[in-house]
Amino acid sequence: MKIAIIGAGMVGSTAAFYLSQDHDVTLYDDGHGQATKAAAGIICPWFSKRRNKPWYRLANGGAHFYRDLLADLAETGIETTAYQQKTTWLLKKKPKLIDDLMAIAQKRQVDAPLIQEIHKLSPSYQQAAFPAWRYDGDLIQTDAGAVVDGQALCQDLLAGARTFGLRVKDMKVSLDKISDHEIIVKEDQESYDIVVLTSGAWLPSLLIGHDYQVDIRPQKGQLAVIQTDWDTSQIPLIMPEGEGDIIPHLDGKIFIGATHEDEKGYDLSTEPSQLADILSTAYALVPELADFPVNELKVGTRAYASDYAPFYGPIPDQANLYVASGLGSSGLTTGPLIGRELARMINGEATKLDPSDYPVGNYISRD
Ligand SMILES: Cc1cc2nc3c(=O)[nH]c(=O)nc-3n(C[C@H](O)[C@H](O)[C@H](O)COP(=O)(O)OP(=O)(O)OC[C@H]3O[C@@H](n4cnc5c(N)ncnc54)[C@H](O)[C@@H]3O)c2cc1C
The missing domain is CATH 3.50.50.60 (FAD/NAD(P)-binding domain)
Structure with missing residues (x-):
């Protein structure tokens, strides 16, 4: 055809x-x-509290489908580096929320073979894994997440x-x-x-x-790209509360974001002021990040049904x-x-x- x-x-x-x-x-x-x-690249649907079951089946299936996609691509001779499985950290200030989310993800493990491990990580272990990290509470660690360069x-x-x-x-x-x-x-x-x-x-x-x-309807999204001289393959994908995710990509690049700006239509202008709060959350958690330049702002338009x-x-x-x-x-x-x-x-x-x-x-x- x-x-x-x-x-x-x-x-x-x-x-x-x-x-x-x-x-x-x-x-x-x-x-x-x-x-x-423009996407941040986070693949980690298992801790979502969205109640829409068809969405979850699609998101869980989609996260697992990456393995087939990469294998099918490899058959054409292309070994892509665009997908990296990552140790993933989730932060919740309230201990009860940590327990709730762990319970949700543990229940989902039955249909999510990608999740081998979910556990709480105390600050001393966090520090040992990522020395530039500053956080004094427990967080959730899983091995199932991934970062994709779309x-x-x-x-x-x-x-x-x-x-x-x-x-x-x-x-x-x-x-x-x-x-x-x-x-x-x-x-x-x-x-x-x-x-x-x-x-x-x-x-x-x-x-x-x-x-x-x-x-x-369209929704504008922006994120900042920080160029570090770090080995970003060793840095976890970090999802704090709010919009300020810390997403390590290849070659020392760390994405911070993203904004969710309704009422902006299809506007694609970069507005650094929209990222100020997001960046300060990231700098509070990883102060040394502020020593490196934000060398790019990415802007894209998401599509939402009502x-x-x-x-x-x-x-x-x-x-x-x-x-x-x-x-x-x-x-x-x-x-x-x-x-x-x-x-x-x-x-x-x-x-x-x-x-x-x-x-x-x-x-x-x-x-
Ligand atoms: C800032 C940001 C961060 C995000 N982070 C994540 C994340 O971490 N994890 C995640 O899972 N998702 C994330 N998303 C969402 C994800 O990027 C989108 O949902 C997904 O990429 C949409 O893919 P798509 O193929 O439907 O559309 P798009 O990627 O938008 O592609 C549509 C394409 O169609 C082209 N097009 C449209 N009309 C025409 C025309 N008339 N003629 C020719 N070409 C046309 C456009 O130019 C565009 O290239 C993020 C999105 C944004 C904006």
């Missing part, structure tokens, strides 16, 4: 990687505001997909004619059997002109038009699995998750 994918973030790049193996695929992306490129992973997936013949076009596109037999990408005047819209927060702009209502749930699959009245959006602040965790599931749906294969848990029809309707 001839397939177009619009949007080369985490979902679109993964879908492109799998679909290119059996189909003639073109991927369009204008690279503007992509959430994946941009690098997408580049590796696209390199893998190109070996199967994927074409990537660096352009902003819109849909022209949508019929049951073909969908035309306007700017290219190319006709496709199937089109997959993995355009994140920009899904409404692709559908509104075709009389669809789309329940998606009930904060992700959705994917074909649009109910248009079987050749697929969408995925609403991944919110956990799309690096859920995105690869969503991309894989979309490819399975298009190939007519059995899906791992029940697609009716992520119903497109709840978020997209005809005017």
